[in-house]
Each structure stands twice: as structure tokens, then as C-alpha cells.
Amino acid sequence: MRLTRQEDGLHITDLPLEDMALLTLAAPLNDGVRAVLKELLSGGRVVVAAQAMEYRRYRKTAPMGIYRTFTAMERMLREMGIIVTRHCDR
Secondary structure, eight states, X not given: OEEEEETTEEEEEEBOHHHXXXXXXXXXXXXXXXXXXXXXXXXXXXXXXXXXXXXXGGTTTSOHHHHHHHHHHHHHHHHHTEEEESSOOO
């Protein structure tokens, strides 16, 4: 996972499958996930661009069942307070 600190909060610029799963489980098993969870718990803002989520790159090739699983994980991230945007603001 790649993170950048910007004036409006913490931005996730790359979200691999493994880190997405760890975030939805709230399992701080690496520094990136730990930083995102701490930011959320402290009331900070966390933003991820849709294209930064690795699972979306497999939309045309992944079996529907696994793709739906990752879509549900994205929904969980939104429920946790992570803001998903259409485009990365750089």
C-alpha cells in the first residue's frame, strides 16, 4: 500500500488485494494498514481513488464470485469511513 499525507488527510495511492482484505478485517498487520486504521480511529480523513484499488483491474477477467467479494470489501471500506473518489487528485 502506498500512502501520501496531504492537507485534507491521508490518501491511499495504491491498494493491493492483501491490504484491502486486512483493512476490512481491521487487522493492523503491516505499517500501511496500521496507519490507515489509526487515522480513522483518530477522526482523520482517508481517501482512496477507485483506480488505486487493484481488484478493479480484474473486472473483465475475474469470475463474478470473487469480483463480488472484493466489491463487498469496497463497500465495507466505505462503511468504515474511507472515502472512495473517482479520480486521484494530484
